[in-house]
Amino acid sequence: MGQQRVAGPVTVVLVEDHQVVVDGVRSWFGQDGPVRLVAQGPSIESVRGVAADVLLLDLNLNGTMIVDRIGELCAGGQRVVVFSEHEEPETVRAVLDAGASAFIGKGRATRESCVETILEVAADRPSVTPPMAQAIATDENPHRPQLSEKERLALLYWFQSMSKASVAARMGVKERTVRQYIDRARVKYAAAGRPAPTKEKLLICAIQDGLISPGEVDVYTSLAARPSDR
Amino acid sequence: MTGDIEQVARRYARYTAIGAVVIAAAWHVGYDLTVTVTGWQDFRWPALAAVAWVVHTAVGAVAAVALLRGAEPPRTALLAAVALAVTVMVILACRPADLLGTIDWGWGSVGWIGVMLLWHRPRRRAELIVFLAANAGIMLAAMAVTGAFDRVSVAKYLVVVAGSVTLQLGYSVGCHALRASAQDATLLARRLAADDAWRMSAQRIHADRLRRYAAIRDVAEDLLERLADGADPGDARVREECTAGALRLRRLITEREDVPDALVTELREHLDAAERRGVLVTAPPFGGTLPDLADRVRRDLLRAPLQALDGARSQARVTVSAMSSMVSVAVVADNDDLAVSPEPVREASGVVVTYQRQGGEVWVNSVWQAP
Numbered sequence: 001m002g003q004q005r006v007a008g009p010v011t012v013v014l015v016e017d018h019q020v021v022v023d024g025v026r027s028w029f030g031q032d033g034p035v036r037l038v039a040q041g042p043s044i045e046s047v048r049g050v051a052a053d054v055l056l057l058d059l060n061l062n063g064t065m066i067v068d069r070i071g072e073l074c075a076g077g078q079r080v081v082v083f084s085e086h087e088e089p090e091t092v093r094a095v096l097d098a099g100a101s102a103f104i105g106k107g108r109a110t111r112e113s114c115v116e117t118i119l120e121v122a123a124d125r126p127s128v129t130p131p132m133a134q135a136i137a138t139d140e141n142p143h144r145p146q147l148s149e150k151e152r153l154a155l156l157y158w159f160q161s162m163s164k165a166s167v168a169a170r171m172g173v174k175e176r177t178v179r180q181y182i183d184r185a186r187v188k189y190a191a192a193g194r195p196a197p198t199k200e201k202l203l204i205c206a207i208q209d210g211l212i213s214p215g216e217v218d219v220y221t222s223l224a225a226r227p228s229d230r
Numbered sequence: 231m232t233g234d235i236e237q238v239a240r241r242y243a244r245y246t247a248i249g250a251v252v253i254a255a256a257w258h259v260g261y262d263l264t265v266t267v268t269g270w271q272d273f274r275w276p277a278l279a280a281v282a283w284v285v286h287t288a289v290g291a292v293a294a295v296a297l298l299r300g301a302e303p304p305r306t307a308l309l310a311a312v313a314l315a316v317t318v319m320v321i322l323a324c325r326p327a328d329l330l331g332t333i334d335w336g337w338g339s340v341g342w343i344g345v346m347l348l349w350h351r352p353r354r355r356a357e358l359i360v361f362l363a364a365n366a367g368i369m370l371a372a373m374a375v376t377g378a379f380d381r382v383s384v385a386k387y388l389v390v391v392a393g394s395v396t397l398q399l400g401y402s403v404g405c406h407a408l409r410a411s412a413q414d415a416t417l418l419a420r421r422l423a424a425d426d427a428w429r430m431s432a433q434r435i436h437a438d439r440l441r442r443y444a445a446i447r448d449v450a451e452d453l454l455e456r457l458a459d460g461a462d463p464g465d466a467r468v469r470e471e472c473t474a475g476a477l478r479l480r481r482l483i484t485e486r487e488d489v490p491d492a493l494v495t496e497l498r499e500h501l502d503a504a505e506r507r508g509v510l511v512t513a514p515p516f517g518g519t520l521p522d523l524a525d526r527v528r529r530d531l532l533r534a535p536l537q538a539l540d541g542a543r544s545q546a547r548v549t550v551s552a553m554s555s556m557v558s559v560a561v562v563a564d565n566d567d568l569a570v571s572p573e574p575v576r577e578a579s580g581v582v583v584t585y586q587r588q589g590g591e592v593w594v595n596s597v598w599q600a601p
Contacts, residue, residue, distance in 0.1 A: 087514040089551075107477075107512050108547070131514060138553045160549045160560035160595055166588045 009033070010122040013052040014040040016083070017061050021106075025056070025083075028111040035118050044069060053122040059084035059095070067094050074099030077197040079121050083109070092135035096189070099196030105131040124201040126186040126211070133182065134159040136189045145192040147185050154181035180211070187212050235419040239412035243300075246405035247349060251294045253401070254342035258283075258290060262335040269333035274325045282319035282336060286343065289313050293346035302350045310361055313343040317368050326376040329369075330386040337369045338390055341398040349402070358402055366391050445502070446478055474510050481513060491520050493528050494550070497559070500536050501548060509542045509563075516550040520557060523598065530581035531596045535561040538568050538594040555600035562593045570594075 012035055016022050022040050029035045039050040043061055055073060059065060059082050073080050082095045085106040092103045101121040104114055108130060120127035128136070137147070137155035147155075150171070157167040158178070168175040187206040190199040206212050266283050270276045289312050296303035303309060320336025321329065328334055344361040348354040373379060373387065453468075453475050461468050481501075494516050504511050523531070539546050542563035551558045570585035570592060577583065583596040 105514060107514050134514075134549075134551050138551055140553055156551055156558060157595075159551060160558060160562075161586070161593050162547075162562045162588060162591050166586055166593055169588065170584065170586060 009036040010054060010119060011036055011038045011052040012054045012056050012118060013038060013047045013050050014056045015042070015044055015047055015061065016040065016056075016058040017042040018058075021058070025114075028114060033115065035115050044073070053079060054101075054118050055080045056118070057082050057100075059086050059091070065091075067091065067098065070095060070098035070100050071196070074196045074198045077201075079124075079198050079201075081118060081121055083114075087131040087134075089131075089135040089138050092131050093139055096132065096135065097193050099194070099198050101198050101202065102127045102129060103132050103135075104129050124205040125209075126183040126190075126202060126206060128155070128158070128182045128186045130159045132186070136185055139189075143192065145188045147188060148181075151181045151185040151188075154178050155185050158182055183211055236416050239409070239416045242412040243409050246408060247297050247300075249405070250342070250345055250349065250401065251297060254290055254294070254346060257339055257342055258286060262286065262339050265333050265335050272325070272328060272331075272333050273323050275323045278319055279323035279333075282316045282323060285312065285319070286316045286336070286340065289316070290343050290346065293343055297346045297349050300350065303347060306347055306351065309347055310344065313340045313347070314361075314364055314368060316340050316343075317365055321369070321372045326378065329372060329376055329378055330383055330390070337365055338394045340365055341394050345398050345402045354406070355399075355403060358399060362395050362399060366395070446475075450475055450479070470510075474505065474508065477510055477512060478505055481511075493520060493523065493532065493557070493559075496528075496532055497536075497548065497550070500539050504539055504542055504546060508544075510545040511539075511542075511548065512546075513548040516552075519554075520550075520552045521554055521600070523557065524579070527579045527581060527598050530577040530579045530583075531557060531559050531598055534575075534583045534585075534594045534596055535559045538563045538565050538592055541565040541567050556598065558595060558597045560593065560595040562591055564590055565592050566590075568592050568594070 012029070014022060014025055014037055016025070026037055026040075029037050038052055039047050041047040044057075044066070047055075055078055057066075057070070057073070057080055059067065065086070070080055070082070080100045081102045081104060082100050083104045083106060084091075087103075087105040087107060095103050102117050104117055113129065117127045117129055133155040137152050137159065154167055154171065157170055158164060161167055161170070164175050164178050164182075168178045171178065183206070187203065190202050191212075193199065203212075207214055262283060266273075266276075266279050273279050289309050292309060293303050317336040317340050320334055324331070324334045341362055344358055344365070348357045348361065351357055369387065369391075373383060453471055456468070457463065463469065463472070497513075497516070501511050501513055535548070538561040539548060542561075542565050544564055546561055546563035546565075549558075549560045551560075568585075570587055571583075572585075575583040575585075579598070580601060581596050581598045583594065586593045
């Protein structure tokens with residue numbers, strides 16, 4: 001698995017142990033779409049060495065949760081998108097903290113939303129799916145950055161409503177502003193999490209796009225790394 | 231039952247301590263005071279004997295108060311040394327001939343102070359043995375100094391030592407053994423109660439799981455049989471039913487049963503009912519740890535979203551988000567009949583309900599924020 005971007009369709013490797021899901025995802029991407037499935041297998045080992053822009057990963061392989069393998073996958077800069085029905089906020093937070101670029105919930109995923117997420121991730125742009133929105137909005141860890149009230153509400157409404165348009169109507173702002181709130185929250189969240197190469201790329205793109213300023217990047221430092229007071 | 235046993239254990243501890251105080255007080259007043267008064271003439275220095283009695287009373291009182299309060303007395307070592315000084319004072323107050331006589335009350339009595347002083351100390355048995363040995367050693371030294379080592383004196387000495395030590399050490403060790411047994415019984419009762427609670431909750435979870443498995447099996451079995459009998463997967467109706475079955479299976483996989491919560495339980499009942507009506511329900515796992523909610527808050531949180539869910543025509547999405555200070559329940563459904571308020575509705579409980587219609591769907595969201 002590699003990480004360099006190539007011109008043309010975005011390439012995806014799928015790790016999934018259920019054939020019915022593999023077939024479903026393959027049909028979503030189609031023949032001439034913007035996303036191409038280049039390899040798939042039932043385990044991480046079965047696709048090792050295959051270069052792709054994005055690794056689409058089922059979280060439960062043969063009955064085992066593999067949250068703890070995500071860190072090693074992202075360490076080399078591989079963009080990882082998790083595709084799972086385990087949408088509990090704590091699981092989603094663990095996945096994002098390990099360096100995954102996005103989490104797609106199997107419960108409400110559609111072809112359009114899945115492709116959109118993969119394209120955004122491949123371009124290192126902030127991508128926020130509904131389960132991610134809930135996980136970020138409800139994170140009470142004191143080491144997380146303070147989201148603005150509007151950012152937090154936008155995330156929560158995005159998770160609980162039908163569309164970003166309805167979030168905009170409820171907040172009395174334009175849909176573009178809702179997107180900005182959500183994207184900013186995602187970038188802040190990534191900036192304050194454990195460092196991972198995939199997050200660095202996201203932050204660089206966010207700065208280039210003017211979504212945040214370099215001064216707002218406050219990468220998490222382990223308390224153990226603090227110099228002693230004595 | 232656990233409460234009763236804990237009460238019995240507490241009573242054992244309390245009444246054995248009271249017993250020690252009563253014995254020490256009765257002995258000190260009944261014997262020590264009596265022989266000091268009646269033998270006043272026989273003392274070499276009766277005033278010293280009287281002072282010794284008062285000092286003994288003072289130390290005994292401090293020890294008794296601490297014992298009944300369930301604590302170690304302050305400066306236990308100093309008080310023990312003062313108690314041993316009482317033995318010395320009474321010996322000095324007596325003439326050498328009365329060393330093992332009736333009026334030499336000190337050395338047989340201070341042992342009870344030792345029992346009270348050391349009652350709550352972790353190494354009480356060893357310390358009490360040392361204290362009683364020191365007390366007996368003082369008497370032995372006095373006998374050595376006065377040369378009272380004849381057979382009769384030694385025999386008297388051994389009788390008093392054996393008698394007082396057996397009583398004092400025996401009472402202390404016996405009471406503590408009793409207390410330890412009572413504590414063991416308490417621990418055992420607690421463990422049994424915990425096992426009972428665990429077994430009952432496991433049974434409840436198991437029963438709930440069987441109920442849900444049965445419901446899912448009915449759906450899956452019927453669908454699979456029809457597919458096996460040649461139902462056309464291309465048929466829109468069959469596909470719709472397959473989707474409904476898949477949604478229910480997904481919920482079965484991700485539903486948590488380990489934390490029974492009144493809000494989630496009530497929501498699930500309505501989810502099940504909607505599914506039985508053929509509504510396609512998506513409900514991501516209800517996340518976070520729900521804070522404890524007052525009944526009226528829970529009712530206000532659920533009322534409007536449940537109305538939206540109950541009236542859903544063909545599909546509904548149910549979400550619950552929670553933080554320690556916030557709970558938000560939302561339903562998005564194709565409910566055409568629900569009356570919606572254009573303005574947020576503020577309930578007396580603090581719950582705020584917001585409605586929105588868009589693209590044939592209604593979004594009902596009730597939010598509670600901790601005050």
